[in-house]
Amino acid sequence: MRRTRWLALGLCLLLGLAGCAAPHTQIPLQTPMPTLSPTPEPTPTPTPAQQLGNDTLAQAPSYSTYALPLDLRSGESFSTALYKLVMDAAAAGETEVSLEGVNATAAQVDSVRAFVLARGQSAFLSDISLEENALALVYTSEDTTEIQQAAQDFDKAAQSILEECYQTGYTQLQCAMALYQYLGQHVEYSYESMDDGLYGAIVDKKAMANGYANAYAFLLDQFGIENALVSAPDKSHVWNLITIDGVSYHVDVTFGANLLKGQSLKFFGMNDAAAATALGYTGWTVSNGVADLETPLCSSTRFEALQKAGRSDMDYAGNAIYMDAYEEAPGVSKLDLLTGEVSVVFSEQTDGIAVLDGLLYYLRNEDGYLYTLNLTTNETVQLFEGTKVTALERRGNVIYYSAEGQSEMGQISP
Secondary structure (H helix, E strand, O other): OHHHHHHHHHHHHHHHHHHHOOOOOOOOOOOOOOOOOOOOOOOOOOOHHHHOOOOOEOOOOOOOOOOOOHHHHOOOOOOHHHHHHHHHHHHHOOOEEEOOOOOOOHHHHHHHHHHHHHHOOOOOEEEEEEEOOEEEEEEOOOOHHHHHHHHHHHHHHHHHHHHHOOOOOOEHHHHHHHHHHHHHHHOEEOOOOOOOOHHHHHHHOEEOHHHHHHHHHHHHHHOOOEEEEEEOOOOOOEEEEEEEOOEEEEEOHHHHHHOHHHOOOOOOOEOHHHHHHHHOOOOOEEEOOOOEEOOOOOOOOOOHHHHHOOOEEEEOOOOEEEEEOHHHOOOEEEEEOOOOOEEEEEOOOEEEEEEEOOEEEEEEOOOOOEEEEEOOOOOEEEEOOOOOEEEEEEEOOEEEEEEOOOOOOEEEOO
């Protein structure tokens, strides 16, 4: 009996060991690790959801003259209550903001003062100084009515831009692109700008780099899109950094405005390497307008094709971007934002492209005529037979063109 028990126990042990043996599986090959450089930097690859399609819908903008970057809305370094008091005083032309009963630390007071002056939303506000338990506001105009009218003009102009750059169903990405294109097309780079700040870009439609960057930031804030300012090491230039679905990109509206008047997306969605090459800077500083922030890694190649193209325009309904002169080849190509694929649409050289309501408008280089390509049926139609067109662009929901023999630009609207 005892022998039988030992035999049974031995058999169980053998069976147990056999059952625990791992089955033979083939280990998949992995991509070799890159060679380490002397100063290695992390290069995380965005997930497919971040890289292709699945973009977050934008919140419908509810205009606020007090719009702030996301991190300042609830941060300890900034007082939104004091900020609103200062902005209200500046809009009314008041010369003092009492700090009686205001629950703000000295650091918060200084942050609000610095942010208001740096952003430049008030046309005539030139300085804010801290006096005994109050902030003193100084203006370049003594006309209170003029100051108040300027504040109203700003709000009206900013609201108009938001209305033009948003439609129900737009994603955060599409809003960011629409704002980039709007500022590039409507704001003139001018050394004579009275105010290289937010007001100059929004109302006067004139600005330098600081005005472009602050205007873009303020409008992005209206949509709740995470963004920051980026400054060159010598502070000679400033641009924006946007973060959409956890992925950060460089955007330079100033360069975009100076290249084909915003008819190119070449300076939108750049990664660090592309920004360094296109803008000529490295070692930049990222800020929220109050304090320096940790510099995020921008490594996505989602919009790499845009840096290799000439003119480009967004097909908002089709979630694609059409580009000419891609990789210096004649013709028009399509960047599908859902798949990330670039495909050739046609190979004829063009001198202008625009997309509106499912139609690709293009100015054919060979004969100088304007054509449309139906993006659904692929049907091509020549417009204005016998009349040559010399320029083409889209602004909002209107196609503008210059035709021979006409002193003013013609318009095509849906």
